Amino acid sequence: MTTTLAPLAERVAAPATVRVPDASTGLTWGALARSDVAELTALVVACQEADALPYRISQAEVDEHFDDSNLDVERDTLAGRDEAGALRAWALVQQPAGDTRVVRAFLDGGVHPEWRRRGIGAQVLAWSQDRGRQLLAATGKQVPARLSVYVDDTATATAAAVRAAGFTPIRYYAEMRRALTGDVPEPFAPEGVRIVPWSAELDEQARLAHNEAFADHWGSEPRTPEQWVQTRAMFAPTWSFLALDQASDEVVGYLLSGRYEQDWPVAGYSSGYTDVLGVRRAWRGRGIAPALLVAAMHAYRADGIEYAELGVDTANPTGAHGLYSRLGYVPYLSSTAFSIEL
Structure with missing residues (x-):
């Protein structure tokens, strides 16, 4: 049965103007700038500390947001400053250019711990929703649309605020880790496959393989060449691997x-993190994913790293959660995707 969607503009109901936080917040509002990266990093870290998260953002990760050619910094970012000009609240809304099946707007932001419980977060989230709706409407794509917020489960106050703003949980994620100080499976390659180090020459093939591999994953959309390399501030090429068909080198x-x-x-140990792992559908069930994970484990351990880590959608359709458990990974942190479906 086919469901006919109402026009995107009707479903999204984008406002003509966004709701900028008012004077009651005690802050002055404007846009972020690239020159704010160091201060913004410090603000995000303060929020992570207050929420008892076992990780910290780096300045390089914050800075790379400004490399996104799809980001209109003046309209897609928000900064709240106190009387001394110090950054106390922020927001960022991004709409990935490659979305085709579902157009998404990702909302991110926070309020300095010393400025929380004053209603500022609710106003920042209202601004973010408004801007997100504008960006979704601007795509003109007649497909389902979604406003998304990801919240670590230790950030209970943020989760409560997101729920109060009309978002509901739609997906659950687990961070998993495996100690490398004990036994690690011996490296292997499935029949007809070569496991090789990552190379820039094959990166475009890897992107296309990713788009194919994740076509049946919830919340995943095709990545453009720009999107594929946008989140590589912490990329470790010597810890990255490709699986090639022996016959064709694909x-x-x-x-x-x-x-x-x-x-x-913060964590109390060193780790190598699997940012993204995938196998093209026709090649699944041959042991390629575990072969790649084992190759990464040995690369981490060779550099003196104590743990291998990764994140997983607990409802992953390929059974990834079970695979990771069989390889010795155990959960240590969880998060929730909240959304408003449009």
């Missing part, structure tokens, strides 16, 4: 790792 699977050294003092 990329059939991939694992890209990140080296998030700023997290290690």
Whole structure:
């Protein structure tokens, strides 16, 4: 049965103007600028500390947001400053250019712990929703639309605020880790496949393989070439691997790792993180994903790293959660995707 969607503009109900937080907040409002990166990083870290998160954002990760050619910094960002000009609240709304099946607007932001419980967060979220709706409407794509907010489960106050704003939980995620100090499976390659180090020459093939591999994953949309490299501030090429068909040298699977050294003092151990892992559908069930994970484990351990880490959608259609458990990964942190479906 086919459902006919109302026109996007009608479903999204984008406002002509966004609701900018008012004077009652005690802050002056404007847009962020790239020159704010260091201060914004410090603000995000303060929020992460207050929410008892076992990781910290880096300045490089914050800075790379401003490399997004699809980001209108003047309209897609918000900064709240106190009388001394210090940054106390922020928001960022992004709408990925490659979305085709579902157009999405991702809302991110926060309020300094010392400025919380004053109603500022609710006003920041209202601004973010308004801008998100504008960006969704501007795509003109006649497909389902979604406003999304991701919240770590330790950030209970943020989750409550998001629920109060009309968002509902739609997906659940787990962070998992595996110690590398004990036994690690021996490296192997499935029949007809070669496991090779990542190379820039094969990266475009890896992107296309990713778009194919994740076509049946909830919340995933095709990545453009720009999007594919946008979140690589912490990319660790020597910890990343590709699976190639021996007959054709086509990329059939991939694992890209990140080296998030700023997290290690907080976590109390060093780690290598699997940022993205995928296998093209026709090649699933042959042991390619575990082969890539084992290759990464050995690369991490060779550099003296203590743990391998990754994140997983607990309802992943490929059974990834079970695979990771069988390889010794155990959950240690959880998060929730909240959305408003339009």
